[in-house]
Amino acid sequence: MADESGHGPMLILGGRANRPLAREVGEILGHSVDSATIRDFADREIFVRIDRNARGRDVFIIQPTSAPAENTMELLLLIDAARRASAARVTAVVPYFGYGRQDRKDQPRVAIGAKLMANMLVAAGADRVVSIDFHQHQIQGFFDIPVDHLYAAPVFTRYFREKGIEDLVVVAPDVGSAKMARGYSKRLGASFAIIDKRRPAANVAEVLNVVGEVDGKNCLLPDDMVDTGGTLVNAVKALKDRGAKAVYAAATHALLSGPAVERLSQAPLEEFVVTNTIHIPEERRFDNLKVLSVAPLLANAIQYIHSNESVSQLFELGDD
Template identity: 65%
Template sequence: MTSAPVTTALSEQSDSLMEGSAAPGFKLLSGTANAGLAQEISRHLAIDLCKVTLSRFADGEIFVRIDENIRGQDVFIVQSTNPPAENVMELLLLIDAARRASAARITCVMPYYGYSRQDRKDQPRVAIAAKLLANMIETAGADRVLGIDFHQHQLQGFFDVPVDHLYAAPVFVNHYRKKNLKDPVVVAPDAGAAKMARGFSRRLNGSLAIIDKRRPAANVAEVVNVVGDVKGRDCLLVDDMIDTAGTLSEAARALKRLGAERVFACATHALLSGPASQRLTDSPIEEVTVTDSIQVRPERRFEKLAVLSVGELLAKAIRFTHSEQSVSSLFD
């Protein structure tokens, strides 16, 4: 085995604590996909992250060891499955290690469900990657899954273990209520985001508009029409993820052409692939708000970007799950 472990300060004590403390029998582990979010969750839970060794062999193989006794414990493993694929492998190895260490229950806390867009066979001879990933997580030994804003709600049905599906909407709504939006219109960038946009418009006392778009090729979007009145009003584009930002940037331009006053955009998962940062910088969007479900690397940040934390939301959900309380009560 080579070099020192590439652990990401997985055992540092938090300095600001949420009221109350975790009950005995509760362990929080983290992979390296988003160590910052894991630290934020541990801070709100007022517990240390469990000590874990994550290192590489000379050929790049991942080595995982849990450095504390977790026998009979309720274990929560925080790891998003965004690229690179090593994040998926880390998650599976952490689950397997916890199961072989005789954890009483293992909950996979997956803020971002990678491969979720590959959820159906829409072409001949393609894989359904979202279902495959669900199978692997279950086979590794997860007893429960906790996630935020899946690409499609029906992905919960890919698992045969309980799934708690959280929404980042309360985090965004609190942010935009402080903006004092003028006669707000919440805009769905496509028909698939209409349900999410409807929920935002209800909470913000706004109206709803929908972008009619088409995709001539993968990651290429063309706005055909805007259904709804946006003239002279502040518009908020909402979606579950931003990948190359082609959809959002084109939608923002279409709204401006139709006389929108100001345009804002928010999305839970900030993939920000390829030209995304530059496209959003060049777009008429005043502010792009995302969460830290995926770690936003420094080179992908830009002036208009605001990152909100879902650490407190996940911490509450973990605490409720551990104490067998209703997670849905978080959204009442």
Template identity: 70%
Template sequence: MPDPFASGGPMLLAGTANRPLAQEIARYLDYPLGEVTIKKFSDGEIFVRIDENVRGRDLFIIQSTTAPGDNIIELLLLIDAARRASAARIHAVVPYFGYARQDRKDQPRVAIGAKLMANMIHSAGADRLLSVDFHQHQIQGFFDIPVDHLYASPVFTRYFREKRLTNLVVISPDVGSAKMARGFAKRLDATMGIIDKRRPQANVAEVMNVIGEVEGKDCLLSDDMIDTAGTMAEAAHALKALGAQDIYACATHALLSGPAVERLSKAPFKEIVVTDTVPVPQEKRFPGLTVISVGELLGRAIRYTHSNESVSSLFE
């Protein structure tokens, strides 16, 4: 069978948001990243140029939309440059899709940022989006182009299976993450619990109750992201107060903003496992934090997409 990544096949490009992950994807596929020039004018305006011929190519642009907003602009400019250079298909590979928490109008005079991001990616010229663990699944419906919504759960499941944990309880830190926790519990042959949480304002979490039996058991807190870590830290303290043994946590997107590192360092975790959808700089790393890669997962999804195979088979 001919190699679908031979000459004339797809091309991988990357912005500056997460070059190490893009390089990991390229290593897995044994295919080089295409050459691009990204620089800023003296006033901060971003200039993007694709330095290779992309005419008629299947193009995959790898760029997370983390802060600052320059990362979003880079993605849009790369898509626009590819469209104007006559790429055959343009796939936006967005490991972390930012603004996903602004997914509804839950108070007067607020923007629905997730829909705006979807509109801009579509308008720039993307033909498809690949992303990992949206904050809310309904965001797929915000796009007018096909969306491949990938899950980091196989990566986490493989990691925790190797630990051979017994008597494990998978804990959802809130009702919104219950489906993710249920999936982990099933794959890890564990029971499940839920944190009953009240959030008085954004980035402020108050744990109210723990639903489920945790005394004398190992616990695994699972969530899609860790931002300021208020939820995770309070949940860990609540579980420990109820007699839990070793407490682990896993989250796909390690934003780790504000007091997150301090909170997690002081919380009674044995280990916190995150992925590299968002780069974790050295100054935010601490004992007990483990970063695992989704490069292979995204690489396989890219290969399946280019070959018109089922991406959902990755999770069967």
């Protein structure tokens, strides 16, 4: 029997990519997320079964599509299982949208991975997608279904506002993130600077100049993701070389690939603040790493979607 949402009772499923986040969201909403059996065959093929009745229910599947690629396949199988179990609506809650960096054909004969990911989610049967901080806003347009694109900026600005850092300068790590960084500076009452850099190859960045006053100031470097950490460490060093007192960094998605943990733990960073869109195991954590939870943000979005309320009140950007 359908409830006031028109989509039946809520059913939340959590994939294996980030079980702690899924369970935290479930606890906030008062729902168990352990309603599916997911296991691997000997050859690593994934088996999925929804253990509770999904017929006529409003199904939300929480699963970031970070590496390995099995996480994406697991999400697709969960969507397919819910669709074949006659769910009224299936919403893919993808805290980190993998392959988002491949969002255009910027050189000959390359794939547009972000569009392919969107096509696969729709083909599997998703009716709606919820995600946080796409690498580029235009990815929303790759979907032919509704997309609720949430922002981690309010989570970060609340945290840094409570710290009460004086003489704060928000520094955009590159031209592309200048709009986002300006939003942070406005909400934190801070001044603004930008790093002018050239990237000669993927995962390689060369800092050329810092535009703005950072000497004797406390600096905050916000970004949407940190992968190997090379770009961020170069930026931190450039700011310290130019007299910055203390440098803080914030990134929504902590990929922390390869040498990232070693680089960041040794960098002259006061604090590196990230969210838990991607699960960071204990062995990948270090002393000055601070992890903030996006579970309340996702739980609010799920509740608003389920009850057909506006999600736009969660869209506070930090970049207007």
